[in-house]
Amino acid sequence: GAVVSQHPSRVICKSGTSVKIECRSLDFQATTMFWYRQFPKQSLMLMATSNEGSKATYEQGVEKDKFLINHASLTLSTLTVTSAHPEDSSFYICSASGLAGDIAKNIQYFGAGTRLSVL
Amino acid sequence: AQTVTQSQPEMSVQEAETVTLSCTYDTSESDYYLFWYKQPPSRQMILVIRQEAYKQQNATENRFSVNFQKAAKSFSLKISDSQLGDAAMYFCAYSGSQGNLIFGKGTKLSVKP
Numbered sequence: 001g002a003v004v005s006q007h008p009s010r011v012i013c014k015s016g017t018s019v020k021i022e023c024r025s026l027d028f029q030a031t032t033m034f035w036y037r038q039f040p041k042q043s044l045m046l047m048a049t050s051n052e053g054s055k056a057t058y059e060q061g062v063e064k065d066k067f068l069i070n071h072a073s074l075t076l077s078t079l080t081v082t083s084a085h086p087e088d089s090s091f092y093i094c095s096a097s098g099l100a101g102d103i104a105k106n107i108q109y110f111g112a113g114t115r116l117s118v119l
Numbered sequence: 120a121q122t123v124t125q126s127q128p129e130m131s132v133q134e135a136e137t138v139t140l141s142c143t144y145d146t147s148e149s150d151y152y153l154f155w156y157k158q159p160p161s162r163q164m165i166l167v168i169r170q171e172a173y174k175q176q177n178a179t180e181n182r183f184s185v186n187f188q189k190a191a192k193s194f195s196l197k198i199s200d201s202q203l204g205d206a207a208m209y210f211c212a213y214s215g216s217q218g219n220l221i222f223g224k225g226t227k228l229s230v231k232p
Binding site: 034038043044046093105109110113 | 215
């Protein structure tokens with residue numbers, strides 16, 4: 001159990017276009033989802049935390065208008081990179097938490113990530 | 120603010136041998152959780168082991184065990200009988216009252232046949 005699906009796995013887009021990344025919890029209800037960004041050979045940096053039905057909480061330095069996060073249901077969160085530019089190229093990873101017992105244990109289950117390349 | 124430090128950017132171990140990855144953290148919270156995650160070349164994050172701070176007993180998962188020293192704020196990972204499939208980036212992570220994960224910079228583990 002506790003499978004998180006992230007789609008697409010890779011996307012290449014032109015500068016100025018918007019890209020949407022989906023994160024789904026397949027077999028559990030995710031009350032909280034997290035979005036991370038990972039640069040090559042670096043660690044994961046938390047971008048934002050989203051709770052179902054409420055606005056996402058962004059980390060300091062993350063542009064809310066650039067990275068739109070929606071968590072409209074207990075199984076789906078989306079990250080939209082608006083007007084993407086080459087500097088937005090990165091690896092984006094989502095995670096979800098929500099199994100009743102695991103919420104107390106702060107366990108997050110991760111998607112496989114999305115490699116975004118902006119030309 | 121909480122911080123997680125992994126002082127070993129790279130480690131190497133011979134197949135079937137034992138290796139220990141180091142991690143220290145800083146926090147003023149008394150209730151928290153510590154994790155080791157593995158990230159293989161596929162980049163899928165895999166939970167290796169977790170430790171609740173209130174538990175004195177060190178967590179163990181098959182070949183993986185931790186040495187949790189709460190007073191020293193140390194949380195090392197020991198991998199016994201290393202296998203080629205253990206080669207990956209290993210991240211130490213902290214989770215406290217906010218619920219989010221704070222990661223260390225990672226240790227790249229190589230396993231020599």
